[in-house]
Amino acid sequence: MRLNIALLACSLATSAIADPQPREPARARNAAARAPEIAPPLGMIVANQVRARADALRKQGDYEAALDAYQSEMTITGETADCWKHIGWTQKALRRFADAETSLRRASQLDPSDREAQDDLDSLHLSRGLRLDARMGGSEPGTSKNAFEGELIYGGFNRLELHAGGSWTDNIFYDAVKGYANAYWFYSQDSYLKADFTLRRYNYTGANRPTPDSNAYDKVPRASLEVSHWFGRTVRAGLEYQLFAPDFFYDRSTRILNHKITGEVEARLGGGFTAAITTALLRDPDPAATLILGRPVPGAPAGTVCPAAGQPDCAAATSVAFRNEFLVGGSVSYEADAWGVGVKYIPNRDLDSGFDWSIISSLDVRPIEKLSFNFQWVFDRYSTSAGPAFAGQNGNIWWATVRYQLTQPLALGAGVKWVSNPSPADVNGISTRNDPTVLLNLDYRTVLF
Structure with a gap:
């Protein structure tokens, strides 16, 4: 009995020596043990609040503020794959595609198992990487007999999209070769400045080419600058200025300056409806008053031949008289999820x-995601200025195409354009043109970013 008491005393003494600090009450110890389960650390609370605010700003379309909020979140949590992914999505909405590519790539590096981040990165490479668009027959419903066109597009820069291409077009009375390059700079989400340079060369030779007009052009360099701005996501205003500097087929030593200004106002009316007003002003040579060196003067007798300058009905020098042409037109359209329709009136x-x-x-029809149809009809009423063979007559262009997304990078299209107008198809005496043109299109998106 004495031994047990002595052992108990030694045990108490040893405990006192080993832990000289006073012990916490049992209630305090239990509360401390439960504290992490009741409330997360203060930093995590703040990070969650910042994330909720960032997500709300992104949904509202305030992408700059959302981007600042996501970046603030990572000052609290450190780098996370999920936050980099949200930053990438926001940068993509701001058209900062190079930054978005870096952010999504970083998200994939931090979490290789995040399939969503990798899929978004692959989608960005496809949508904004180098793209080839090749067409046969033309890209819009015009009166050309045939055309071959090719274009390269690259959109992997921040707010900058580049286009370059060329074409050859058979317009029956002449053919033309064109090369061009242009750049779009998006200074806000959908508002942009566009700069373009185009060089076109006309060719009037060949068995089916009639003699060109005296003031027909030879080479036409053109520069243009366009601004398109959205106001409050409901109204868009656009203004474009073009400067032409052509020379003449019969007088290549003379180069002139033509000017064109185009303006448009577009309004989203709600319910899928959009209305627009377009106006344009062109200053170019007046064929009824312009004289070209060595060519028949306007009003000269039919069949006048000018072997040399100085004859009474032939111009001794080039003298350009300019005119101003003006138009005001309007359009209305309706757009739904699976289809859209529009009509435009232009004098x-x-x-x-x-x-x-x-x-x-x-009319556009999109029955499924990968398949779309486009139908267009152009109706023209010729004026008295077009000459007695055309005055008061009608011209029609019908256009129908189908496009199918064969794979993620490759889309194929085909269709037909039918032209019926009073222009002769060639010079064999046919008075009405009524013929089709086959349309083919290949759109290939590479992953070159």
Whole structure:
């Protein structure tokens, strides 16, 4: 008994020596043990609040503020794959595609198992990487007999999209070769500045080419600058200025300056409806008053031949008289998830007084995600300025294409354009053109970013 008491005393003494600090009450110890389960650390609470605010800002379309919030979150939590992914999505909405690619790549590096981040990175490479668009037959419903076109597009820069391409077009009375390059700079989400340079060369030789007009062009360099701005996501205003500097087929030593200004106002009316007003002003040579060195003067007797300058009915020098052509037109359209329709009215649409007015209508049908159809009809009423063979007559262009997304990078299209107008198809005496043109399109998106 004494031994047990002695052992108990030694045990108590040893405990006192080993832990001289006073012990916490049992209630305090239990509360401390439960504290992490009741409330997370303060830093995590703040990070969650910042994330919720960032997500709300992104949904509202305030992408700059959302981006700042996501970056603030990582100052609290450190790098996380999920936050880099959200930053990448926000940068993509701001058209900062190079930054978005870096952010999504970083998200994939931090969490290789995040399939969503990798899929978004692959999708970005496809949508904004180098793209080839090749067409046969033309890219819009015009009166050309045939055309071959190719274009390269690259959109992997921040807010910058580049285009370059070329074409050859058979317009029956002449053919033309064109090369161009342009750049879009998006200074806000959908508003942009566009700069373009185009060089076109006309060719009038060949068995089916009639003699060109005296003031027909040879080479036409053109520069243009366009601004398109959205106000409050409901109204868009656009303004474009073009400067042409052509020389003449019969006088290549003379180069002139033509000017064109185009303006448009577009309004989203709600419910899928959109309305727009378009106006344009062109200053170019007046064929009824312009003289070209060594060519028949306007009003010279039919069949006048000018072997040399100085004859009474032939111009001794080039003298250009300019005219101003003007138009005001309007359009209305409706867009739904699976289809869209639009109609546009344009007087004097070529700005050469050849047409009194034109109506351009279109119908788009998208029955499934990968398949789409496009139908267009252009109706032209020729003016008296087009000459007695055309005055008061009608021209029609029908256009129908189908496009199918064969794979993620490859889309194929095909269709037909049918032209029926009073222009002769060639010079064999046919008075009405009524013929089809086959349309083919290949759109290939590479992953070159």
